[in-house]
Amino acid sequence: MNNNNKIFQFKLVLLGEAAVGKSSLVLRFVRGHFLDYQESTIGAAFLAQTVCLNDTTVKFEIWDTAGQERYHTLAPMYYRGAQAAIVVYDIRSQDSFERAIKWVKELQRQGSPNIVIALAGNKLDLAAKRKVETAEAQQYAEENGLLFMETSAKTAQNVNELFVEIAKKLPKTPNPRPGSGRLPIPPIENNNQRKKPCCSN
Amino acid sequence: MDSTDNNNIVPPVITTTSTSTTSTTTTATTAAATTATTNAAPSTVSSGGATNDQEDVGVSNASVNESLAGLSHHKQGIPDGSYRSVDVNGQWIANKLKEREHLYTEKKNMTIFLGTWNVNGKKPQEPLDPWLCDPAMPLQPDIYAIGFQELDLTAEALLLGDTTRSLPWEQKILESISNEYVKIMSRQLVGILLCVYVKKEHRQHITMERSDIATVGIMGMMGNKGGVAIRFKFYNTSICILNSHLNAHLENILRRNQDMKDIAKNIKFVVEDNNIITMFDHDQLFWIGDLNYRIPLPDAEVKEKIKKKDFYSLFLHDQLYQQMKSGAAFEGFQEPPISFAPTYKYDAGTDVYDSSEKKRTPAWCDRVLWKTSKTAENVGILTYRRHELLSSDHRPVSGSFIIKVRAVIPEVKNRIYQEIVKELDKKENDSMPDATISTNLIDFESVKFMVPVTRTIVLENVGQVIARFKFIPKLNEKILCKPWLKISPFAGIMLPKEKITIELTVYVDSTTSYAFNVANETMDDILILHLENGKDYFISIMGSWKPTCFGNTLENLVRYQGPLVGTQPMPVEQKKLSIPKELWRMVDSLYSNNGMAEENLFIVSGVSKEIEQIKECLDTGTPFPAFSNHSMAEVIIRFLEALCDPVIPFTLYQQALDGSSAVLSCKTLVSHLPSVNYNVFFYLISFLTEVLSHHDQNSLSADKLAIVFSTVLLRPSPTNSALVQQSTDATIVKKKADFIKHFIHSHNNI
Numbered sequence: 010m011n012n013n014n015k016i017f018q019f020k021l022v023l024l025g026e027a028a029v030g031k032s033s034l035v036l037r038f039v040r041g042h043f044l045d046y047q048e049s050t051i052g053a054a055f056l057a058q059t060v061c062l063n064d065t066t067v068k069f070e071i072w073d074t075a076g077q078e079r080y081h082t083l084a085p086m087y088y089r090g091a092q093a094a095i096v097v098y099d100i101r102s103q104d105s106f107e108r109a110i111k112w113v114k115e116l117q118r119q120g121s122p123n124i125v126i127a128l129a130g131n132k133l134d135l136a137a138k139r140k141v142e143t144a145e146a147q148q149y150a151e152e153n154g155l156l157f158m159e160t161s162a163k164t165a166q167n168v169n170e171l172f173v174e175i176a177k178k179l180p181k182t183p184n185p186r187p188g189s190g191r192l193p194i195p196p197i198e199n200n201n202q203r204k205k206p207c208c209s210n
Numbered sequence: 211m212d213s214t215d216n217n218n219i220v221p222p223v224i225t226t227t228s229t230s231t232t233s234t235t236t237t238a239t240t241a242a243a244t245t246a247t248t249n250a251a252p253s254t255v256s257s258g259g260a261t262n263d264q265e266d267v268g269v270s271n272a273s274v275n276e277s278l279a280g281l282s283h284h285k286q287g288i289p290d291g292s293y294r295s296v297d298v299n300g301q302w303i304a305n306k307l308k309e310r311e312h313l314y315t316e317k318k319n320m321t322i323f324l325g326t327w328n329v330n331g332k333k334p335q336e337p338l339d340p341w342l343c344d345p346a347m348p349l350q351p352d353i354y355a356i357g358f359q360e361l362d363l364t365a366e367a368l369l370l371g372d373t374t375r376s377l378p379w380e381q382k383i384l385e386s387i388s389n390e391y392v393k394i395m396s397r398q399l400v401g402i403l404l405c406v407y408v409k410k411e412h413r414q415h416i417t418m419e420r421s422d423i424a425t426v427g428i429m430g431m432m433g434n435k436g437g438v439a440i441r442f443k444f445y446n447t448s449i450c451i452l453n454s455h456l457n458a459h460l461e462n463i464l465r466r467n468q469d470m471k472d473i474a475k476n477i478k479f480v481v482e483d484n485n486i487i488t489m490f491d492h493d494q495l496f497w498i499g500d501l502n503y504r505i506p507l508p509d510a511e512v513k514e515k516i517k518k519k520d521f522y523s524l525f526l527h528d529q530l531y532q533q534m535k536s537g538a539a540f541e542g543f544q545e546p547p548i549s550f551a552p553t554y555k556y557d558a559g560t561d562v563y564d565s566s567e568k569k570r571t572p573a574w575c576d577r578v579l580w581k582t583s584k585t586a587e588n589v590g591i592l593t594y595r596r597h598e599l600l601s602s603d604h605r606p607v608s609g610s611f612i613i614k615v616r617a618v619i620p621e622v623k624n625r626i627y628q629e630i631v632k633e634l635d636k637k638e639n640d641s642m643p644d645a646t647i648s649t650n651l652i653d654f655e656s657v658k659f660m661v662p663v664t665r666t667i668v669l670e671n672v673g674q675v676i677a678r679f680k681f682i683p684k685l686n687e688k689i690l691c692k693p694w695l696k697i698s699p700f701a702g703i704m705l706p707k708e709k710i711t712i713e714l715t716v717y718v719d720s721t722t723s724y725a726f727n728v729a730n731e732t733m734d735d736i737l738i739l740h741l742e743n744g745k746d747y748f749i750s751i752m753g754s755w756k757p758t759c760f761g762n763t764l765e766n767l768v769r770y771q772g773p774l775v776g777t778q779p780m781p782v783e784q785k786k787l788s789i790p791k792e793l794w795r796m797v798d799s800l801y802s803n804n805g806m807a808e809e810n811l812f813i814v815s816g817v818s819k820e821i822e823q824i825k826e827c828l829d830t831g832t833p834f835p836a837f838s839n840h841s842m843a844e845v846i847i848r849f850l851e852a853l854c855d856p857v858i859p860f861t862l863y864q865q866a867l868d869g870s871s872a873v874l875s876c877k878t879l880v881s882h883l884p885s886v887n888y889n890v891f892f893y894l895i896s897f898l899t900e901v902l903s904h905h906d907q908n909s910l911s912a913d914k915l916a917i918v919f920s921t922v923l924l925r926p927s928p929t930n931s932a933l934v935q936q937s938t939d940a941t942i943v944k945k946k947a948d949f950i951k952h953f954i955h956s957h958n959n960i
């Protein structure tokens with residue numbers, strides 16, 4: 010417990026189809042509440058939350074992203090440099106599960122090399138309308154080395170647990186590199202060298 | 211640490227920009243204002259200067275980027291993410307944890323045993339049990355601090371620092387105290403030895419063990435007199451123990467007082483963070499040893515009082531008591547009441563006070579004193595005694611005390627730690643800027659060539675802190691938005707509850723129309739509005755562009771057999787029109803409408819409503835409505851002026867000017883034009899020649915026509931600001947006109 014004072018900082022990003030409950034999971038984890046009408050995210054929201062483990066403290070810098078397909082191309086801005094990702098789907102929607110798998114693949118291809126990925130089947134409180142079987146998702150997660158949990162942002166079931174599991178799995182290197190916790194702002198160059206609307210050649 | 215400082219620096223760029231933007235209303239003035247303020251700002255913006263294009267007035271990113279260069283410059287000072295540095299947070303948490311220490315610690319009584327014995331150079335003979343584990347002792351001590359003097363009187367110890375003599379004594383100690391104890395540390399200075407032991411169960415709560423020595427011998431060099439100190443932290447309580455041997459002899463009171471002060475001054479410890487502390491920087495300080503203070507009474511009187519156990523009246527004459535009372539030495543120290551006979555000087559091995567010739571008067575040489583710091587709780591006295599070990603001429607003495615320490619309750623500390631961390635998270639999250647945005651979708655609807663369309667977004671600071679916002683480029687991009695869009699302001703600052711209106715203006719001119727007219731791009735984009743330290747908002751941009759012959763290219767236009775609206779261009783490899791049909795339609799309609807005879811054709815302005823109708827008809831292919839010849843003539847000029855690349859291409863502009871005085875070089879240049887340009891050029895020249903042939907009606911001259919047409923046929927690239935600036939100079943205007951005039955005059959000769 011002497012180690013308590015060591016804080017390791019990690020960037021975590023939430024990905025997944027719109028309306029699966031990404032923002033709700035963050036809200037539950039960070040603020041401890043749930044909104045039946047959660048405004049949809051058009052952009053990316055940033056929050057911080059710390060998890061105390063037995064011997065270390067892990068601070069998450071959480072980026073919640075927009076799930077709409079039209080913003081897909083902007084997602085790399087947010088998962089770039091992230092050491093952890095939660096890919097969320099709605100257990101009532103096979104489509105959202107398929108989309109989650111696509112996200113996992115994209116992260117494995119283009120995310121940080123040792124990124125810890127967790128797959129979260131959300132809205133567990135609505136299990137009566139389940140379309141994605143636990144075993145199916147579990148198996149996919151195992152085959153791909155992902156953490157897996159079914160959660161409910163509404164009842165808080167498994168929400169803290171999910172973040173704690175991620176915190177445990179993250180490598181605690183002695184010299185924590187917080188990655189690019191904030192949005193990297195690339196250098197701006199003057200835009201005067203416009204594409205010449207020229208046909209002379 | 212310095213990054214935290216940097217965080218407070220607001221770069222002048224941001225401040226000035228935002229103040230200018232709040233007051234501006236029209237896009238044009240905003241552009242001017244933004245440029246002006248950024249130029250006025252100090253060298254922060256220097257990086258953008260080199261290729262700056264001042265001609266870019268109407269639209270765009272140029273000034274934006276220049277200012278952003280300033281912004282990004284500022285950004286460099288703060289490596290992303292690091293100003294919420296882990297260390298800073300850790301420190302804050304540690305401080306808060308310290309503040310709440312009383313909540314997660316409990317008071318515990320610990321006993322400390324302090325023993326002192328001048329062994330007069332003797333080697334250990336008898337067991338030390340009577341001294342160290344007196345069965346009368348009420349509690350088994352948690353800490354033993356055992357000091358010796360005159361442990362080694364040999365020359366080796368004095369001169370060579372040999373400390374081997376301490377080993378048998380340490381061995382002897384271990385034989386007496388049980389194996390429940392471990393040594394914390396021991397330190398020796400010639401004959402002075404101090405050993406500290408602690409019960410094993412407490413070992414992990416002993417931290418920052420340090421020791422030091424101070425000599426007060428001859429010139430401070432010889433260690434025959436002096437002190438040895440050991441300090442450590444026991445749970446949360448800092449403890450320092452000093453064992454000393456001060457100078458001897460009845461009359462040396464002042465010398466002893468000085469010894470004490472010298473030792474106190476010279477003992478130093480280096481602790482956490484390289485802090486240097488003294489003996490007095492401890493919660494509990496114990497001073498033990500052969501302090502050598504005597505009783506200045508006749509020997510017989512002293513012995514008489516001892517016999518009667520009248521220690522109290524004897525103690526009133528004790529030199530140390532007197533010195534402490536007068537404040538001459540050991541200021542602030544305390545001593546438990548003495549209820550035992552003087553411990554010096556005995557005939558070794560006996561119970562008889564000194565029977566030698568010197569006949570030293572008995573004295574309490576061997577003492578245990580303590581001093582508690584003002585901020586700590588005083589110790590409780592358990593015992594203060596002498597012990598009957600006979601081998602030396604001194605008797606050992608011990609004092610035992612209760613010290614109150616605060617021990618951590620791990621579960622509680624953990625809980626409080628988590629509370630503090632959560633509290634910090636909450637503060638941090640609450641202090642993040644938050645804003646609402648009036649819309650995430652901007653639809654410019656139908657956008658026309660060179661007609662600005664403005665839409666607004668209202669951003670409101672709904673957070674509790676100042677919100678700094680700025681538009682940022684997408685990943686791997688360098689510009690905030692497409693060149694046909696202008697954001698004003700593109701960065702700013704809002705106080706809580708403050709609103710700001712951001713204007714987004716599309717404006718497509720010949721520098722940007724290529725994308726839509728030729729490359730068939732759509733008017734879709736996503737802007738990212740970033741709140742510093744907070745969230746990002748995505749704003750989708752939409753607009754519909756109707757293809758038009760204005761802001762087009764000759765090469766592209768000749769691929770359309772039908773109107774631009776509604777027809778597909780012919781494939782590139784197929785046969786093309788020789789000149790754009792739009793140009794032909796305009797010239798032809800002037801002919802039909804008896805335009806040649808119109809006075810001051812191309813000089814007098816047209817009617818703007820008619821001009822708009824004509825443009826519309828050109829693109830849709832519908833017949834022209836009734837028009838005045840001046841309107842049609844103006845559209846011809848505007849058509850040529852709007853070409854993305856003029857009839858004499860930008861690349862040949864300078865060459866054309868340079869050769870404008872020589873007919874031959876002008877003709878050579880024209881003969882090398884791309885075929886469409888060549889066709890258009892001569893189509894226009896023949897038209898102008900025709901116009902001139904009606905000069906008695908239209909009062910035009912070759913000079914007038916050459917000036918009007920040269921400005922649209924022969925234009926510098928808008929990206930070359932130097933050329934653009936010169937192009938209105940009289941000499942340049944003349945050169946350009948000369949170029950055209952060669953052809954109008956000599957047309958019949960080609």
Ligand SMILES: Nc1nc2c(ncn2[C@@H]2O[C@H](COP(=O)(O)OP(=O)(O)O)[C@@H](O)[C@H]2O)c(=O)[nH]1
Pocket residue numbers: 025026027028029030031032033034044045046047048049050076131132133134135160161162163164
């Ligand atoms: N019943 C139930 N509803 C949820 C749960 N999580 C989110 N929701 C609801 O699902 C909708 C979409 O949630 P949101 O967090 O905005 O999804 P996001 O687009 O992925 O961020 C909201 O109406 C939430 O109230 C959950 O665990 N159970």
Ligand SMILES: [Mg+2]
Pocket residue numbers: 028031032033048049050073074075076
């Ligand atoms: Mg959301």
